[in-house]
Amino acid sequence: MPAATPEVRTIDESEVADWSRALNTGFLRPPKPHPEAVAERAARFDLTRTRGAFDEGRCVATFRSVPQLLTAVGGAPVRADAVTNVTVSPTHRRRGLLSRMMAADLAEARERGDVVATLIASEYPIYGRYGFGPAAALADWEVDVARAGLDPRWRGPACGGRIDLVDGPDVLKLGPELHDRFRARQHGAIDRDERWWRLATGQETVPGEPWTEPFHAVYRSAAGEVEGLLTYRADDVWGDAKQPLNTATVDDLIAVTPAAERALWHYVCSIDWITRIRTGHRATDDLLPLLLPNPRAARAVTRSDWLWVRILDVVRALEARTYATAGTLVLEIVDAAGRADAAAVGVPPSPSGHWGRAGGSRYRLEAGPDGASCTPTTEAPALTLGAGELAALWLGEESPVRLAALDRLVEHRPGAATTADLLFRTARRPWCPDLF
Template sequence: MTFDPALPGAPSLPAGLVQRTLTEEDAADWIRALHTGFVRPPTPSPEEVAVRLPHFDLARTRGVFDAGRCVATFRSFAQEVTAVGGAPVTATAVTNVSVSATHRRRGLLSRMMEAEFAEARERGDVLATLIAAEYPIYGRFGFGPAAWYTQWKVDLRRAALDPRWSGPEDGGRIDLVDGEALRKLGPEVYEAARAARHGMVSRCTRDWERRTGWNLVPDDTWREPFHATYRAASGAVEGYVTYAADEGWDDGNQPLLTLTVRDLVAATPAAERALWRYVCAIDWVTFVKSGHRAPDDLLPMLLPDPRAARVVTHSDMLWVRVLDVIRALEARTYGTAGSLVLDVRDAGGIAGGRYRLDAAPEGASCARTAQAADLTLDVAELGALYLGDESVERLVALGRVEESAPGAAARADALFRAARRAWCPDIF
């Protein structure tokens, strides 16, 4: 048996299995394998293949084949991630990862991940990102959970909001729009918000089509939502919300509707406050589910009684794998001025080494060094720290970071931690 040099201990593919990128003729079989891995009805319709195929970059879509039949899937696409301070960082976004139950524990994912990382480095990508369906899988590939989300359910009967609210008090206005209008207005708002909030990722035209019911996969379950925009007194659209509501009535024939926010993005605090106030003031709505929000979202504290907002979900969201330590650390800003020597361990052989970081609120420089390390950590822990959402001292207490210089963890926290929590609203 031979071994994968990028992932020690991972066997190379068994005889008869072939890893390769796709041709158009592979698409239906690859989608079938993807459905199989996610335990969905396996056979794709010709219409589904026709809708999905144009959005695949076949050179970045790979599979493992056994006697010509696809048994594992993997796809990536170009992405930008907003770093702390607002700079966009290039990333390879990993998605559609599956291995059929008949072919588990044979190194299929390891080989596909190895090939992706090699190509990403050639492209010059700084990070790799993904949304993990299962927590335990991706740490061994160097990914760390860098942004988390919280979902609240607000009981409007307890919220103590003014029932007379009829619109923003700042001269702005809320307008209902259709999906076509949101496809035109939404991207500019989103880009303005993304430039200011670390953790947000770029969206392509296809993302906006799917959010507004355009060019859908035939088997997708789609219920048309409502879209509303916030327009400031200046006339500029500074935020939008997409939401839907179910039906519900109590025994006294009173409405008990639950409104679920699918997407709420604001480029200004005024827009964010107004949009939350709007969804909490719609007739017949008794409960509001917030959707995927940053753990420090404004919503609970906008309510006169914040206890009316109950946490129903809190979980990891965006996972980050650093591919280029120097460019990654130089792309973000820092909370204070200081220097730190990091010894980064990387079993994948990609980003390992010792680095000196000289950081300041305005920016940073980073270079390889032979100096003694202040902190020793795995590349996965560096990914968890990258967006300022994790505590170095907590990782030291957990035994995941080794502190060699007294006080280094506290200094690192002062450098790395951000004023707001990282937020990624998108599943990809």
């Protein structure tokens, strides 16, 4: 007798413990969830956006989404459907459970009017088939302080600013406003809610997980304005000859001016007993290596994809960002994932044959430094590309010329990829410092 197809649906409060067990199983954690964590999730989660797959009453797959604001190129925040807590138990892989949960969630996101969907991919090959593309990479560096060439007698910023150590309650008061200023400048950044700050400062802890208080430092300009925040931890390692071999690991470093960024990196590299710095997740074009007199002292230890984006509304997404130069381009977006999503939840095709707002259509983009106009069109396309490739271009992570060379973009008009490269290019790479 064939096995019954697992039921995919949202969960209720009584199922949070079973859902949490499936989540832990998928992430290879001890299966039994902490009772306080279950209670906290039941109180905090939006259960209308928390899905599970159930086989004979047991949860065997998990999926959740939360509202998010993502900064587009130029600083405008766009509404995002942030996908998280995605697992499928090893007994139920390759049965389409993730596809069913994803389709239902993205259909609801479109109905809400979300412009994009986002996620952090645990594995690279999974999410391209749903129209997501890697849109903001990251890099981690390890700095050998002794080889960096910095002045060991450094006494503080030479620019007139100052660095002060602060405590968690100070960060809780100063951090949110500083971060809002930071993310308005950094495309790829996402918003941080009050709970994020409470967890980062120890005002709230995750049930069942130990809390170790970090160090916090702020940079204030000569005018007294907070322009940067650093959070770091240090280990306690000594060599056989009683020489310090301590590592400082940066949890968070955000700055709204180059002076603040330079000063905070110089500060953490100047702390007595610290011989090595682990930078945490930074942008791939982070200034840190070149801030050091000897950039070779910063060894890249990680470079990888990080934030993935799926465009849900092509018109609003392309109109939300600014562009490096003025130009006009007709784009054909091939979105097989969008058609599959729509079919999976029973949405019929439109009379024009398109599926939803981002379902294999052509768009005329008239763009410039002050904004853009994007309208559906029947004109012949200059470029054809997939939804995932569009996401990478939209946030400034990838070059159309590179995508054409990789056969991931089709150029119908000679020079169109170069035109697109000039339009979509950004002075700095996108960066998302946060996990969600």
